[in-house]
Amino acid sequence: MMIKKKTLTVLLSAVVSSFMLVGCSSDSGEKSSASGEKEIQFMHLWPEGSSKKHYDVVNDIIADYEKENEGVKVDLEVLSNEQYKDKLRVLSTSKELPDVGLTWSAGFLEPYVGGNMFAPLDDVIESDLKDAFVPGTAEAYAIDDKTYGLPLELNIVSLYYNEKMFKDNNIEVPATYEELIEASKAFREKGIQPVALGNRDSWTGSMWYMYLADRIGGADTLNKAIDRSGSFEDPALVEAAKEVQNLVDNGVFVDGFNGLADEEAKSMFMSGQSPMYLIATWDLPNYTTNEDVPQEFRDSVKYMNFPTVKGQGDMSSFVGGPGVGLFVAEDSDVKEEAKDFAAYFVKEWGEKAVTEAGVIPATKVDAESLDLPQMYTDILNELNTASNITLFADVQMSPGVAQTHLDSIQALFGKEMTPEEFAKAHEDALSKQ
Amino acid sequence: MNKVMSNKLFIAFYIAPALLMITILIFIPLILSGYYGLMDWDGIGAKTFIGLENYIAGIQDKLFWNSALHSFLLAIFSTFSLAIYLLVSFILASKIKGSDFLRKIYLIPMLLSSVAIAQLWVKMYNPSNGMLNAFLNMIGIDNPPTWLANPSIVLYAIFIPILWQYAGFYILIYYAALKNIPESLIEAARIDGATPAQIALRIKLPLIKEVVSVTIVLAIVGSLKYFDLIYVMTAGGPNGASEVMASYMYKLAFSSYNFGYGSAIGFLLLVITLIVTFIIRKVTATKERIEY
Amino acid sequence: MNRIGYFFLYACLIAVALFQILPLVWLFMFSLKSNAEIFAGSPFSLPSEFRWENYQKVWDGGIATYFFNSVWITVAAIVLTVLFASMAAFAITRMRWKLSGLVLGLFMVGLMIPIHSALIPLYSMFLSVDLIDNPLAIVLTYTAYNLPITLMILLGFYYTLPHEIEEAAVIDGCSVNRMFFRIILPMTTPIMATTIVINMIYNWNEFVFVNTFISSEKYKTLTVGIQNFIGQYMTDWGAIGATLIISVLPIIIAFIFFSNKVVEGISSSAVKG
Secondary structure (H helix, E strand, O other): OHHHHHHHHHHHHHHHHHHHHHHOOOOOOOOOOHHHOEEEEEEEOOOOOOOHHHHHHHHHHHHHHHHHOOOEEEEEEEOOHHHHHHHHHHHHHOOOOOOEEEEOOHHHHHHHHHOOOEOOOHHHHHHHOOOOEOOOOHHHHEEOOEEOOEEOEEEEEEEEEEHHHHHHOOOOOOOOHHHHHHHHHHHHHOOOOOEEOOOOOOHHHHHHHHHHHHHHHOOHHHHHHHHOOOOOOOHHHHHHHHHHHHHHHOOOEOOOHHHOOHHHHHHHHHOOOOOEEEEEHHHHHHHOOOOOOOHHHHHHEEEEOOOOEOOEOOOOEEEEEEOOEEEEEOOOOOHHHHHHHHHHHHHHHHHHHHHHHOOOEOEOOOHHHOOOOHHHHHHHHHHHHOOEEEEOHHHHOOHHHHHHHHHHHHHHHOOOOOHHHHHHHHHHHHHHO | OHHHHOOHHHHHHHHHHHHHHHHHHHHHHHHHHHHHOOEEOOOOOOOEEOOOHHHHHHHHOHHHHHHHHHHHHHHHHHHHHHHHHHHHHHHHHOOOOOHHHHHHHHOHHHHOOHHHHHHHHHHHHOOOOOHHHHHHHHOOOOOOOOOOOOOOOHHHHHHHHHHHHHHHHHHHHHHHHHHOOOHHHHHHHHHOOOOHHHHHHHHHHHHOHHHHHHHHHHHHHHHHOOOHHHHHHOOOOOOOOOOOHHHHHHHHHHHOOOHHHHHHHHHHHHHHHHHHHHHHHHHHOOOOOOOO | OOHHHHHHHHHHHHHHHHHHHHHHHHHHHHOOOOHHHHHHOOOOOOOOOOOOHHHHHHHHOOHHHHHHHHHHHHHHHHHHHHHHHHHHHHHHHHOOOOOHHHHHHHHHHHOOOOHHHHHHHHHHHHHHOOOOOOHHHHHHHHHHHHHHHHHHHHHHHHHHOOHHHHHHHHHOOOOHHHHHHHHHHHHOHHHHHHHHHHHHHHHHHOOHHHHHHOOOHHHOOHHHHHHHHEOOOOEOHHHHHHHHHHHHHHHHHHHHHHHHHHHHHHHHOOOOO
């Protein structure tokens, strides 16, 4: 029977190819192959398609590094933000992290450090990068006096506004919080939605809450509540939560902000639909150098520090913090090379990042000597004179608590929670830890 | 006959490839995930065995049951919309003009990836620039809802694209089933003077009963573990108003680094789905198999 | 039915059709716009200028490799899935053995597992057999995870096949394999075409598994390629639109081909009735 034989062979080979390969490993042996060359795996989140400039800076640095270090090859994997986080998650479970990769500070680090996934980098900082970082940035990557990340970015949050829209509508640019509310009401009367906010990504709403907490309660109240030396039931923090709802009641934020992504809110600001937008310095290229954004819009964007509330607060106290930083995997086969590469990367990154990609680096750069747009120089100066930078709350908190915080922020803005309930939700989550 | 069709060797040969595949690639991970559910584990550091603690916590977790309720609502909506899909399939399978073309058009949303579908609907629902509210404004509704921001609407607002996206899937299956009915049966009924409606209800529907009951299971199981669009469009928000079981599980395991608990929730999801499916199968069970 | 009835029927059908075709129109517009237009303007407005460079950009981004990978991975997984599922459906519905009910139950349970539960265990399994960053892992995973649903869809049809066919075949001295490949499989062409379409859509659009198991550019598929345009702080939506259009075209063509098969199959299997 011809058919029988033929089908049998086909089927068997199909089955064999599917299962035998699962059963016994194909010895392709990747990593340690080729002629004693060392390979450093490096994973980052700036894909060429969306972040061409970052991508190019990284490639430049790698090319330089490979040139200067014969026999070392950097093997690159690039993912988008969400996918990067998910993949890191999966890789860590199997202890398969890349040799060098990007991490976020504080709370994000905790599980990785707890599981001994990241190598302490104090030796690298001590020998190669002493005094290289802006004070406070490397510290955000420290747990129990050991530093596990080399910060690359430093972001602070400012209120950006479209000066032209204010002028066209004969509305004064607000100098205080109370004026901000008045200006918002005036915009509302003209049918303009005042502040772009995409609170579906609730870290954006969190920035509003944090600034109000900072202005009302001073720089330390929120930090203390998070590190448990204080409490979210502190009157100043409850007051801040009340102010959030006051802003909502006064129609300050765009309609349906809880259903909008940050990206949608940003486009409302950038298309001149809304005159104000609270965001961090990673957006600076959009307001300065990005040629894809109309010149007219870029010219009319100005920024202000978050205003004082009822005359209280210090306007040179900021919400912000380092964004991503480099980690080196603890069980890397090429740990020394990886550390060396990470240090090299940080040194090269600073100037290149700010001039070519518009990133405010966490390493000290001499703003005067660089040819930068005015807004950059101004912001770098703000940074130099900042009295305090409070790290983003969701970054400070461990991942589980951060999730509660972000959900509660949505509920607070949506008025499904009273300020008191908001405080209690945080207390419950933090005490459970 | 009986001897040939109960030859163990042949049975093994036909069932083995599929069975091996799902055993290795579905059941082993499933058992592992049930096992992780017994651990206090962030997915990275050391595992601590805590027995059924995660499962008990899951059963007492209000947020979990809240998400389960949403999943159940989606399952109910999906099941009822099968009736609409079935109706459309009946119309398309009857020999009306252009049915072939229409059928192809109807399937288009299904061909697009969820990323694209989600982006489209997010834009439809945008309270300031979206089509939907622009339309509502036009017909004189002044304060149209902020669809995805309103916790009492968001869940239903998100069901619509899901039901819309899956229309093609079920129409495809029903259409094939209806086309599979031998023409002679229908012809016979027509000669006996049955109306098209009678033919559909009395002849065709009973004949594709088995297929319908399979699609009910698919719709329910698919709904109970549904994730894609919801995650992209609202990420379960605002404040959990559109959270479903799978997105809750994902948040715990991937965002909150509570991998042990997340695994337990994933396992509970499966148990719940199993129970529901079992009940549905009992209810829709056909006593005798129909052959053409 | 009378004229007015038909008129209403067609009006409804066409309205629904419009609603279903809109996303494609929208996507096409989207692929020719800039970021600003995509967010601020109405979804169905014409682009202020047709930015064909979005397509150029996507093409330069090395989409050809992704495309090729998507095609072969999708096809390989479909062949395995539909073949194995048909065999299993045959064994479960046509053959007599005690455990068939239990095995069917197992497949149904397989339908229920949320993929994010399986992701991490699967990763460590593939790692232990050195299949990480190997497209075979993707083909196997797609096959396994689509088997339950494919089997469920096939089952309904296998049950309705008349038993006389097998009886006749056995009496004629036909072997089981011959019966399956020569008689049963051709008879199920319409439903096979249906499952092929469904599998094709699932495999083509899947990205969680590829993203997790594959790290080399040379093995990535189209859906993961799209991620290239989503950045930490910036996303190029026009390019994403262009990628989506490029990636949906082949599937539309394949779909039209197979959906005709659904109909053709009926005339070719005149055996029954």
